[in-house]
Amino acid sequence: MAVAEVHSLGRIPRKRVDKFAERRTELAEAAFVTLAELGYARTSLREIAQNSAFTHGVLHYYFTDKVDLIICCVRLYKARCVTRYDRIIAEAGSYDSLCDGFLDALAATMRDEAQLHRLWYDLRAQALYEPGLRVDILDIDHSLEAMIWRVLDRFAEVTGVATPIPSALAYATFDGLFQQCLLQYLAGDDWAVTRMVANARLTLEALYRGETETRRGS
Amino acid sequence: MAVAEVHSLGRIPRKRVDKFAERRTELAEAAFVTLAELGYARTSLREIAQNSAFTHGVLHYYFTDKVDLIICCVRLYKARCVTRYDRIIAEAGSYDSLCDGFLDALAATMRDEAQLHRLWYDLRAQALYEPGLRVDILDIDHSLEAMIWRVLDRFAEVTGVATPIPSALAYATFDGLFQQCLLQYLAGDDWAVTRMVANARLTLEALYRGETETRRGS
């Protein structure tokens, strides 16, 4: 019998519970790697197990089913991504340094973790079909929106200009830009990142400098 | 032997070719329905055939493989969506009527064709993994960007204000808003559409009225 069931009775030493939870995250990590590589539609439990130190049978010992595993995986994603820009926020003291720091981080994220983020967009699309995923995906989405809002709040602080758009609109814009870039970037478009950064800078300037007379581009 | 092969030799009467193409689109339509209902990951060739008048064996007569079918499907999507707002553009003569027309259409699209659009986001996510889909998906993406741009161009015409942001940024924004709304809407959030429309209106006003002093919301 799995520890998890007994755990609910509260009779198990913390040590065991931790071990159980640790192995869960260890296996979820393996699932994470597999999903990032193959995508939701092509990821099987056996493939996940092969990216771990165990055989495929053990997955059913730690997870009730496939969706349970993937949800655990999704939570792992959240913990990993959601504080990404907080260090930059804390360090930057002027509009220019904040802008450069944020946009550099945005570009670096694209280049270094494209796989991770394509998994995010894949899973968010799956949530459109699988109700079981929706709660967790929506939760992460809100966290990401809050993450962006923290950045913009810092911009507001530094510039003295209250952010003139709602949080949801700001998130939609940056998320849209990021997603647009990701597809182009993975398709081999070397200028995609540059264009995304330019558009993000344009957005920031429009928000905090009231500049709208910039030129057209693609 | 399939007509397609002989067709490449150019020796077949147009009538036959048309029939072949027509049946292809007929089957692609069945695939389309299935995909919209189940999503990419859960759609099988047998399920597609069951949504058509034929058995699953015939799919291999008209399509070389599954990806071929889905690409055909994707092209069908394009033809269906890409001119959605053109009528409104043509009819509306003032900023207000254009705004109302566009936003109403946006809301109606969400409410009436949520399934169709979740398929789009699903397939676009698949393109992040399957190189075979990328060319077609990118092509559609550009068409959708152009569609949004036609709307904004009309706004520019009506208001006399040149659209102050590049096409790609505009598309990213509206696409991001739409996608954000779709997830919330499918999760049962009855106010999602209202919020999306509000944010879209905010964006349009910022673009063509230079108004940035609107209040915050979620």
Add this chain to the structure above:
DNA sequence: GCGGAATCTATACAAACGTCAAGATTTTTT
């Protein structure tokens, strides 16, 4: 209406899937 091409059905196949359970192995408790 005959004959050949085009189209469709039916069935088969190997592979991969999620799930499960019996038992071997390891760890912990007594």
Add this chain to the structure above:
DNA sequence: AAAAAATCTTGACGTTTGTATAGATTCCGC
């Protein structure tokens, strides 16, 4: 050290998957 509990392996199950092919059926020019 023995007993009990937890953990992991192994192999199997019933489906479902994409693909392939042989043959039945329909269509169409002659």
